[in-house]
Amino acid sequence: MDKDTEARIRQLEETLAHLTRVTDELHEVIARQDGEIALLTRRVEMLMRFAAEQQADAEGSIPLADQRPPHW
Numbered sequence: 001m002d003k004d005t006e007a008r009i010r011q012l013e014e015t016l017a018h019l020t021r022v023t024d025e026l027h028e029v030i031a032r033q034d035g036e037i038a039l040l041t042r043r044v045e046m047l048m049r050f051a052a053e054q055q056a057d058a059e060g061s062i063p064l065a066d067q068r069p070p071h072w
Helices: 003-057
Strands: none
16 A cells, blocks of 8 residues: 555544544433433423422412413
8 A cells, every 4th residue: 555545544543533522422411412412301290290299289270280270
């Protein structure tokens, strides 16, 4: 192989190594974000359940889900 071909192969290998590293880093970010989204989803569901229970426990009030908006 001549020097130009070797240089091109070396450059391609370096580029491939860089892209592989970036892909691995992005995979880690996505995995972390997936865990955070799952945690936040569980927390929102818990808060919604808690709010619904609070509304149901309030005597003589109409649950917010059953109330008409003020502009009606």
